[in-house]
Amino acid sequence: MKLIQSHDVQSKLLHVILSAQKELVIVSPYVNLTYTKSVSNALIAAQKRNVQIAFYIRDDQSNSVSREQVQNMGLTPRPIPNLHAKLYFNETTGIIASLNLLSSSIGNSIEIGAQLETAEELAELRLFVEQFITPFDPVATPAVPTQATTPVVAAAPTSREEREFAEQEFGAILADYLASRIDRRCSIEGNAKQLSIRALNNSFTVVIRGVSSPKLTIEGILSSSEADRFAAKAAKHFRSAAFDYSVKRGGQGYYDQVQAARKAELTAGTYNRLNYAEKKQLLLEIADVLTATRNFKDDYKS
Template sequence: MKLIQSHEVPSKLLDVILSAQKELVIVSPYVNLTYTKSVSNALVAARNRGVQIAFYIREDQNSAVSKEQVQSMGIMPRPIPNLHAKLYYNETAGILTSLNLLSSSIGNSIEIGAQLETPEELAELRRFVEQFIAPFDPESLPAISPSKPTSAAVPAPMSREEREFAEQEFGAILADYLASHVDRRCSIEGNPKHLSIRALGNTFSVNIEGYSSPKLIVQGILSSAEADRFPIKSAKHFRLQDFDYSVKRGGKGYYDQAQAVRKATLSAGTFNKLSYAEKKQLLPHIAEILTATRNFKDDYRN
């Protein structure tokens, strides 16, 4: 390992986030980046390019702000009791440091760190997370079976479609559906919580956000002029009663977006863990929102 000087720690952290292509593990007991946007913007960019992010924070009475901050970036926080370690790594690089993801720490505190230099060191760090942190993640804990099962009920046989929905990634199922019903040239990339869709000449995102009450959020890019027109003209096209519609303003280099938020919460925090019935229902809903966005944009041009 190589020692990182105090003034270099924030930039080395950004390097780890920005260079991530497949995985990113963030272990920071406390998070508050309200006054430091470079790190949060880098994390959102990593999420949007399909990096699978595991974000561990401390679970205690002071964790509400940390949870809210992580969720605001579209990432599911993983609360761990008694967490004090701080470390950050992707598939090829990593650092150990005293730094929490706090604006006060990044801008003002005297920190220290060490940069991993070999694949063996990275593998050792990964084993540490798998052995001492991940087992306490509620998402990874095995379900506890009742000690005295009441009966050995035989589950009903699954239909062919149910088996396909259970065995395939939701993104693949959605891609097939959209190719058949919306745009045969559509493409989808992403992970179990965040999908990026290219269809109908536009870019869309379909995300599950929220920790205790996960919600489906569908967004499509608008021009600034289209976003200005959205409040008074959107009702003509966006008619699904199961969703609330609004404009999400981008600013500072980000696009404005039409946003549809499903009113009812989902049963799980990832697409693949949703029930068959939920997956079945979401397919036409997502397709309709994509089509409505395209129609709204076309109507504006006319």
């Protein structure tokens, strides 16, 4: 990341908004642009370009001005409890800043920020939002119908397994499946979008990335020697056509990893909102990637 000086924070923020073509994520606990129209005009222009905008504010009874300001721009505010982070990114670039979207902050306060410089940094920022913000996103959670609305009734599960899949957390379903199929000692922890798995004497991360086009990524730890050998030996073990496989290099205290990116999009951005058929398919696919990773590592030792 590159440090942004105080006098450049506003221009870098505007660049993020104006250069967005597909998606834009705004995380600003407080919003009041009454006396500064440059940012609100840029956001309105982004909507006209059909940019998908996710706008997160702080969930606070005293924060009604922020909610009204976002709504007046034609956007849906997404109130998040205890939100204090401020960050802004699109599909190619982003910034982390001390700046709230307040007229008093833009051009008047001493602010500081950091410019993302690599795709890896952007991915880390996106993962932060997916891990710590979107699980509390009321827009991503089906609303409870009121008396004034007619609820949409989903089709009732037709089998015992379907009922279990609908009632249980996906992480628990996956843990039972992996324990019965590949490693009875496996353990899983995580949240609605990311699961950390310990199985087959290795650590894995299974995460849903993306808001408008959610996709699954599975990552497993490799040694540096195994990563070096991946290009030559991966095809022997990683055979599923459902994924694109690559090596994600670590460095600076991070492990190298095999990364399996699922080609097909998911129908929802959280595990528990996936349909029964998708959950069943993911059980098979996740088990396959974990097993292939273990076989690849064992093959290297032989």
